[in-house]
Amino acid sequence: MSLISPWRADFPGILALEAEGQTYLDSAATAQKPQAVLDALLAYLAGGVANVHRAQHLPGERATRAFETTRSKATQWLNAASANEILFTRGSTESLNLLAYGLQHLLSPGEQIVISALEHHANLLPWQQLAKRLDLELVVLPLNDAGDIDLSAAARLISPRTRLLAASQLSNVIGRWQPLAELLALARAQGAITVVDGAQGAVHGRHDLQALGCDFYVCSSHKLYGPDGVGLLYGRSDALSRLQHWQFGGEMVLDADYQDARFRPAPLGFEAGTPAVSAVIALGAALDWLNNLDHAAVAAHETALHGELLAGLASRQGVRLVGEPRLALACFHVDGVHNADLAHLLSEQGIAVRAGHHCAMPLMKGLGLSGAIRVSLGLYNDGDDLQRFFSALDSALELLR
Ligand SMILES: Cc1ncc(COP(=O)(O)O)c(C=O)c1O
Incomplete structure (x- = not known):
């Protein structure tokens, strides 16, 4: 069964994006706001x-x-x-x-x-x-x-x-x-x-x-x-x-x-x-x-969702992680594929992830990378978001390879 987020309904922005066909996976850049805010x-x-x-x-x-x-x-x-x-x-x-x-x-x-x-x-x-x-x-x-x-x-x-x-x-x-x-x-x-x-x-x-x-x-x-x-x-x-x-x-x-x-x-x-x-x-x-959140539930959700993200990336050929991420996000690049091309094809399929140097150019240069794709998770993200991301990633990679 797909992981659900008990907090998703608190976020009108995430529901509005979903209605538009957008999957938001860029919370490290900025997060959606709960209704209370x-x-x-x-x-x-x-x-x-x-x-x-x-x-x-x-x-x-x-x-x-x-x-x-x-x-x-x-x-x-x-x-x-x-x-x-x-x-x-x-x-x-x-x-x-x-x-x-x-x-x-x-x-x-x-x-x-x-x-x-x-x-x-x-x-x-x-x-x-x-x-x-x-x-x-x-x-x-x-x-x-x-x-x-x-x-x-x-x-x-x-x-x-x-x-x-x-x-x-x-x-x-x-x-x-x-x-x-x-x-x-x-x-x-x-x-x-x-x-x-x-x-x-x-x-x-x-x-x-x-x-x-x-x-x-x-x-x-x-x-x-x-x-x-x-x-x-x-x-x-x-x-x-x-x-x-x-x-x-x-x-x-x-x-x-x-x-x-x-x-x-x-x-x-x-x-x-x-x-x-x-x-x-x-x-x-x-x-x-x-x-007011249940902090044990938050930690469990963050860990489970991040685990799913890492497992999905690890199961795809040629996907290379930047470092060994433990929580919140994962940056990756794909052998033989330019990150800007991949980001473009993901965006065309309604997947909002970040691509590029992530405001850390010297780090990227040190790793020998021109850029990477970053998927970052908010409390509203769920297993369906990741499934949409992975199916878009598979289609994009099929086109690019
Ligand atoms: C690690 C880190 N430091 C600093 C900043 C800058 O934050 P702000 O753009 O809110 O000033 C960011 C933004 O992404 C960040 O990720």
């Missing part, structure tokens, strides 16, 4: 909007309360020590750029920033450009064959000159939990600042940032079944207190004169201007939705 968005927008943190009137107080409620929910969800450790940004990319700007005064020429070979461009380019600007050394940790950051190489390469480590929790190409506990311990032993890119990892399982012990952690609402345009940036309070302000404008200031100003501490000091109020409020509904 759409309801929260509409309820706020239709109920009378107001700006936050600046109005004394009732609608303003109501909007501020709802906005700050999401901060409290995110605090609990990530197990941060205080709501002041959660900043709203536009997404993981903006959070990482904010960090690369806000921490630069702590770095000096000749010091090292350490990243890994599997980083998304969002967790590579801000550090690369910072390293170029400040004459720092960018050290890239290699991977083992399975696709994990190589810890023995990390032990060798992380040195007293390492001032910052930035690494992904879960790769968007390989789909494996990275050995973060060990990696962060190596960096901490050198007194380095630690940054975790949780854009993919945050979506799966529950997280305890106090236990993880990183200085900073970033993730994006739109991958977490919430609206786009919002990111969460966690910073432990002592780490946040060393961050330099970066965007200047309304509501981030304590006192301003023409020639000088004093700024608020985190979080508001890092949220200049009008934030994405409606999206933040609806993110609160997404976090509630996630929190």
Whole structure:
């Protein structure tokens, strides 16, 4: 019997796509939204909007309360020590750029920033450009064959000159939990600042940032079944207190004169201007939705569906996986077939998968690949989605070979 998803009916977007003949297998890029998120968005927008943190009137107080409620929910969800450790940004990319700007005064020429070979461009380019600007050394940790950051190489390469480590929790190409506990311990032993890119990892399982012990952690609402345009940036309070302000404008200031100003501490000091109020409020509904799931059932569904995906790929001749994916997604290429041709034929059959370099060009180049196809799974996906994908894959390969 085909695997069913008990959550599929919660997602009008997935049902609408299905009615159009589309099978959505691209949730690592962005996830569909549950009805509860759409309801929260509409309820706020239709109920009378107001700006936050600046109005004394009732609608303003109501909007501020709802906005700050999401901060409290995110605090609990990530197990941060205080709501002041959660900043709203536009997404993981903006959070990482904010960090690369806000921490630069702590770095000096000749010091090292350490990243890994599997980083998304969002967790590579801000550090690369910072390293170029400040004459720092960018050290890239290699991977083992399975696709994990190589810890023995990390032990060798992380040195007293390492001032910052930035690494992904879960790769968007390989789909494996990275050995973060060990990696962060190596960096901490050198007194380095630690940054975790949780854009993919945050979506799966529950997280305890106090236990993880990183200085900073970033993730994006739109991958977490919430609206786009919002990111969460966690910073432990002592780490946040060393961050330099970066965007200047309304509501981030304590006192301003023409020639000088004093700024608020985190979080508001890092949220200049009008934030994405409606999206933040609806993110609160997404976090509630996630929190109310039966987590054992989620883990069982994710494992079973991913197992079916891997088994189906393994049974097809010439299909090569990128690394050894363990959850959420699988990237593959097919001997003698260009990934763009395959993606085109899949798309013509209503299969929405991602093809290309997956914003990890150096990783792809290192693997000798011009690109790969990525199938990524959301909680709404079921066995029928995979069957449609595999029958489209078989037809496409028959044509291309
Ligand atoms: C691992 C990883 N990091 C960072 C990002 C950037 O996230 P966003 O586009 O939401 O800023 C992504 C997006 O796919 C990602 O997969």
